[in-house]
Amino acid sequence: MTANILIVDDEQAIADLVEVYLKNENYNVFKFYNGKDALNCIENEKLDLAILDIMLPDTDGFSICRKIRERHKFPVIMLTAKDEEIDKITGLTLGADDYVTKPFQPLELVARVKAQLRRFTRYNSSEPLREENLIEFAGLVLNKDTHECTLNERPLSLTPTEFSILWVLAANRGRVVSSEELFREVWGEKYYSNSNNTVMVHIRHLREKMHDSAEHPKYIKTVWGVGYKIEK
Amino acid sequence: MTANILIVDDEQAIADLVEVYLKNENYNVFKFYNGKDALNCIENEKLDLAILDIMLPDTDGFSICRKIRERHKFPVIMLTAKDEEIDKITGLTLGADDYVTKPFQPLELVARVKAQLRRFTRYNSSEPLREENLIEFAGLVLNKDTHECTLNERPLSLTPTEFSILWVLAANRGRVVSSEELFREVWGEKYYSNSNNTVMVHIRHLREKMHDSAEHPKYIKTVWGVGYKIEK
DNA sequence: CACTGTGTTAAGAAAGTCTTAAGATTTTCA
DNA sequence: TGAAAATCTTAAGACTTTCTTAACACAGTG
Numbered sequence: 001m002t003a004n005i006l007i008v009d010d011e012q013a014i015a016d017l018v019e020v021y022l023k024n025e026n027y028n029v030f031k032f033y034n035g036k037d038a039l040n041c042i043e044n045e046k047l048d049l050a051i052l053d054i055m056l057p058d059t060d061g062f063s064i065c066r067k068i069r070e071r072h073k074f075p076v077i078m079l080t081a082k083d084e085e086i087d088k089i090t091g092l093t094l095g096a097d098d099y100v101t102k103p104f105q106p107l108e109l110v111a112r113v114k115a116q117l118r119r120f121t122r123y124n125s126s127e128p129l130r131e132e133n134l135i136e137f138a139g140l141v142l143n144k145d146t147h148e149c150t151l152n153e154r155p156l157s158l159t160p161t162e163f164s165i166l167w168v169l170a171a172n173r174g175r176v177v178s179s180e181e182l183f184r185e186v187w188g189e190k191y192y193s194n195s196n197n198t199v200m201v202h203i204r205h206l207r208e209k210m211h212d213s214a215e216h217p218k219y220i221k222t223v224w225g226v227g228y229k230i231e232k
Numbered sequence: 233m234t235a236n237i238l239i240v241d242d243e244q245a246i247a248d249l250v251e252v253y254l255k256n257e258n259y260n261v262f263k264f265y266n267g268k269d270a271l272n273c274i275e276n277e278k279l280d281l282a283i284l285d286i287m288l289p290d291t292d293g294f295s296i297c298r299k300i301r302e303r304h305k306f307p308v309i310m311l312t313a314k315d316e317e318i319d320k321i322t323g324l325t326l327g328a329d330d331y332v333t334k335p336f337q338p339l340e341l342v343a344r345v346k347a348q349l350r351r352f353t354r355y356n357s358s359e360p361l362r363e364e365n366l367i368e369f370a371g372l373v374l375n376k377d378t379h380e381c382t383l384n385e386r387p388l389s390l391t392p393t394e395f396s397i398l399w400v401l402a403a404n405r406g407r408v409v410s411s412e413e414l415f416r417e418v419w420g421e422k423y424y425s426n427s428n429n430t431v432m433v434h435i436r437h438l439r440e441k442m443h444d445s446a447e448h449p450k451y452i453k454t455v456w457g458v459g460y461k462i463e464k
Numbered sequence: 465c466a467c468t469g470t471g472t473t474a475a476g477a478a479a480g481t482c483t484t485a486a487g488a489t490t491t492t493c494a
Numbered sequence: 495t496g497a498a499a500a501t502c503t504t505a506a507g508a509c510t511t512t513c514t515t516a517a518c519a520c521a522g523t524g
Contacts, residue, residue, distance in 0.1 A: 432470070433472085433473095436472065436473090446470080454470070456470080457468090457469070
């Protein structure tokens with residue numbers, strides 16, 4: 001399950017560095033030092049993500065981003081110099097999905113790339129690579145297409161977040177999923193801190209709707225100090 | 233029984249310091265301040281372990297790690313700057329066996345080196361290098377995914393720390409594991425002092441749950457002056 | 465017997481979880 | 495568009511489980 005990633009930066013050292021790190025993660029990398037070649041690549045290759053520097057010799061990242069958005073939906077990450085703060089707003093409104101300011105830690109960028117790919121394949125892909133869009137076991141039915149859920153033939157009215165959480169738990173049934181993992185899976189790229197009890201509150205709501213209790217859970221079990229799990 | 237250890241760090245002071253400590257332990261040390269010489273060394277020397285800084289003038293630790301993994305199986309320890317927290321995950325998935333964050337206590341690093349060498353020489357014979365998440369032997373079953381544990385088909389309800397301790401003992405079955413080693417494995421890189429009897433208390437709880445006794449232990453045996461072990 | 469390492473116990477500290485509710489945000493729909 | 499509804503996030507306190515500490519008892523060692 002690899003992905004095709006485009007990197008465009010006229011600073012060759014940076015483009016090369018990013019290339020090394022991405023290849024380390026087994027991504028296919030298309031690397032260009034100018035906009036013209038990049039645009040060509042966008043037309044001819046089936047890309048999964050693009051990393052664009054804003055300043056380029058022959059054009060700029062925004063133009064490329066706009067070009068991409070005309071025909072494609074894959075995520076775009078912008079590279080901006082530190083003092084180009086304004087780019088944040090502009091870049092994002094122009095359709096970039098994330099931005100990273102220079103200088104950056106290569107691994108930070110890699111993490112962002114992964115986050116975007118995860119987000120993209122989860123939400124935007126009509127034909128999922130691996131994941132099914134129907135989970136059915138032990139009286140629980142989850143339909144990702146319709147976002148419907150039934151428990152023992154009784155329909156549950158779940159909010160989007162609740163559905164996502166239950167989906168992740170169900171997809172990993174039998175395995176303990178930590179709050180942090182749940183958070184990352186459901187919310188995507190944001191950072192997690194222990195003081196954030198959002199997941200917990202949603203679990204509480206889920207249990208309520210499933211007529212489940214925290215003390216003697218039938219469905220979502222708490223594994224102390226580790227996370228939550230649904231039995232197989 | 234000495235070992236050949238490669239250390240690569242462009243911060244000469246650090247590389248030199250590590251060298252001193254490793255030589256003090258009678259290891260043969262190959263020290264380099266850049267990636268090129270290190271790669272050369274990897275080709276020509278029969279190494280037992282490598283310590284790699286991530287940031288290098290001409291390349292990076294991951295590239296070297298990948299090179300090593302193409303041909304060799306010996307353990308690799310990564311050095312990461314404190315703020316490169318994310319490296320932990322990425323570095324490990326890239327094939328490093330352990331990571332140490334800068335700044336570090338030299339003796340801490342030495343301890344890690346020893347641990348890796350021990351692990352390697354042990355596993356290298358029959359067992360796979362990659363850690364499993366299921367240990368099953370002599371009536372004891374430990375499942376890291378579900379955090380479940382059964383002893384002779386009877387489920388044991390273990391706390392996270394108890395589970396970790398039993399896991400380490402089980403993973404090292406047949407070998408004595410000292411309290412200090414247990415502490416480091418379970419609690420991470422924190423410092424250990426002899427006056428700390430936390431491990432002992434947990435062992436006591438474990439024995440209780442396993443219906444084991446200190447005088448005539450069936451499972452967790454005390455090796456006087458050394459540590460604890462579980463028979464194979 | 466002194467000494468050092470290990471075992472036991474219990475209580476207080478710390479960490480993790482649950483619940484609740486208010487306020488912020490987003491979505492819906494007239 | 496603006497008001498209402500739904501949903502999400504945050505925060506605080508109660509509650510539970512787990513961990514650590516410390517004091518003392520016990521067991522090996524020389």
